[in-house]
Amino acid sequence: MQQRVAASPSAPQQESAEDLPEPLPEPAPEEMRLEVVMAALSDPLRLEIVRRLLLESEAFDHTCGWFGFDRPKSSLTHHFRALREAGLIRQRQYGLERRSQVRVHDLNARFPGLLDLVAASPSQDL
Structure with missing residues (x-):
């Protein structure tokens, strides 16, 4: 599974690992x-959310507002927390924002083929 990364001059620079904030609590791959x-x-x-992160994301630069869902912030927070606690996404805190990324390597190792199915699923009009 390969993520599509848009190359544009305005795209944020990839931060090195030592510059990134620690991830929020998440299960270890074996858990x-x-x-x-x-x-x-x-x-x-x-x-x-997972489908769009797989197909359209660039590193950790996507907050819940990036998706454009017409939902209360508290509802989106609940959904992102459920994904993180299940082990599907990794989130990092940048000031007041949380930015998300799919745990591609961990999920492909633990559940081969799952992310391919998610990426191939039809887009939802939400």
């Missing part, structure tokens, strides 16, 4: 459970 991951993906909004 991820298929039924928890599948439960998190069973919600259409969460499935669309």
Whole structure:
């Protein structure tokens, strides 16, 4: 599974690992459970979040506002937390913002083929 990264002069520079804030709490790869991951993906909004992060993201530069969902911030916070606690995404805190990225390497190692299915799923009109 390869992420598409848009190359544009205005794209933010990739930060080196030592410059990144620590990730928020998440399960270790060996602690991820298929039924928890599948439960998190069973919600259409969460499935669309992961799909868009896989196909359209650039590093950790996407906050919940980037998706353009017409939902209260508290609702989006709940959905992002469910994805993080299931092990699907990694989030880092940048000041008041949380930025997300799919844990591609960990998920491909633990559940081969799962992210290919997510990426191939039809876009949801939410």
